[in-house]
Amino acid sequence: MRFEFAFHEHPGRPFVAQLPPHAFGPVDQDLIAALRTGLGRPFALVWHGPPGMIRVDIAEPGGVLTVDVPRKRLYVGQLYIFFAWLAGTTMLLLGLATLFLRNQVRGIKRLAGAAEAFGMGRDAGPIRPEGAAEIRRAGAAFNRMRDRVRRFLAQRTAMLAGVSHDLRTPLTRLRLALAMLPEELPDRAEMERDIEEMERLIRLYLEFARGEGEEQPVATDLSMLIGEVVAQGRRREAQGGARVVSDVDALPMVLLRPEGMRRVLSNLLDNAMRHARLVRIAAMRDGERAVRIVVDDDGPGIPADRRARMMRPFESGSAAGTGLGLAIALDIITAHGGELVLEDSPLGGLRARIGLPV
Ligand SMILES: Nc1ncnc2c1ncn2[C@@H]1O[C@H](COP(=O)(O)OP(=O)(O)OP(=O)(O)O)[C@@H](O)[C@H]1O
Ligand SMILES: [Mg+2]
Incomplete structure (x- = not known):
């Protein structure tokens, strides 16, 4: 094995322990440390010795031993530096990439949050597009879609409200005119009933149109709201309607549109009371992030294959x-990001089950 070390003895030469000035790097320091432990005697490094060499002067008893070492033999140190560099740049790049990604992900997160909230009927305004070009494009597309949906909803509300309002005026006139006519007119009672029916229809259309109207979600005590609807049912029970029982747990405050939710519950209660002798309303927590409300009855129920159809607007099982x-109820529940499902009730009739995110 060739070390390519050149040894020279200089007997009688005095040892000079002084290291010439030099910019120390990690390799030099490693070398000095290694020599200090390896040699166990005084030494000096001469950096500008022969070209490509490092000279080590070692103090010997009665002289100096000079060793010339090729610089390129310091490979181990160079490898160490190489790895240090590799690790350093990797960390740096990793940091930069994380920073960059976090910026991008923030845009996507904001978009996801806005879409989720809008789906639940909580409109927080348009989002500010930011991040990479694709994310900005998705953001702009979301904003355009939001505008269109809002415009569509507003138009639907305005149109139905307009039609209903316009119909109401002649209807009121008709009712007044009818009241002026002599009592003994044949079919008068029927005509009055028809007018009443038309007024009821108009009121319902208006409610349908307002399903997702101007009402804004507010933090609501759902247990109390259900209690109020149950109390309404009890009043009808007192007038000879179906029996109404309830089992409502204490629920957390929920962000919802109270008028809309009241309409949902009274529609379901109304259906149940119309078809059954016993109605039960229950509400409970459903895990950490949801509440469940069920309206059960002991009536004839709806056959499973007709349930989906009955939830569509203007689908009714009776001529009256x-x-x-149900269409209004489904509309409002969906706008709250919840679900409305019709299923078999343990009471024997229909169960309407509402799942609401909290
Ligand atoms: N609890 C129930 N038990 C049995 N059938 C039901 C029940 N709820 C609804 N239905 C059936 O589903 C149909 C649709 O109900 P929905 O509430 O949408 O309309 P409706 O009650 O006919 O009219 P509206 O509620 O608009 O006055 C009803 O006509 C009825 O046939
Ligand atoms: Mg109904």
Whole structure:
């Protein structure tokens, strides 16, 4: 094995322990440390010795031993530096990439949050597009979609409200005119009933149109709201309606549109009371992030294959119904990001189950 070390003895030469000035790097320091432990005697490093060499002067008894070491033999140190560099740049790049990604992900997160909230009917305004070009494009697309949905909803409300309002005026006139006519007019009672029915329909259309109207979500005590609807049912029970029982747990405050939710519950209660002798309303927590409300009855129920159809607007099982009750309920619950499901009730009739995110 060739070390390529050149040894020279200089007997009688005095040892000079002084290290010439030099900019120390990690390699030099490693070298000095290694020599200090390895040699166990005084030494000096001469950096500007022969070209490509490092000279080590070692103090010997009665002289100096000079060793010339090729610089390139310091490979181990260079490898160490190489790895240090590699690790350093990797960390740096990792840091930069994390920073960059976090910026990008923030844009996506904001978009996801806005879409989720809008789906639940909580409109927090347009989002400010930021991040990479694609994310900005998705943001702009979301804003355009939001505008269109809002415009569409506003138009639907305005149109139905307009039509209903316009119909109401002649209807009121008709009712007044009818009241002026002599009592003994044939069919008068029927005509009055028809007018009443038309007024009821108009009121329902208006409610349908307002399903997702101007009402804004507020933190609501759902237990109390359900209690109020139950109390309404009890009043009808007292007038000879179906029996109404309730089992409502204490629920957390929920962000919702109270008028809309009241309409949902009274529509479901109304259906149940119309078809059954016993109605039960229950509400409970459903895990950490949801509440469940069920309206059970002991009536005939709806056959499973007709349930989906009955939830559509203007689908009614009876000639007297408008077929809007369930459609309105579904509309409002969906706008709250919840679900409305019709299923078999343990009481024997229909169960309407509402799941609401909290
Ligand atoms: N609890 C129930 N038990 C049995 N059938 C039901 C029940 N709820 C609803 N239905 C059936 O579903 C149909 C649709 O109900 P929906 O509430 O949408 O309209 P409607 O009650 O006919 O009219 P509206 O509620 O608009 O006055 C009803 O006509 C009825 O046939
Ligand atoms: Mg109904």
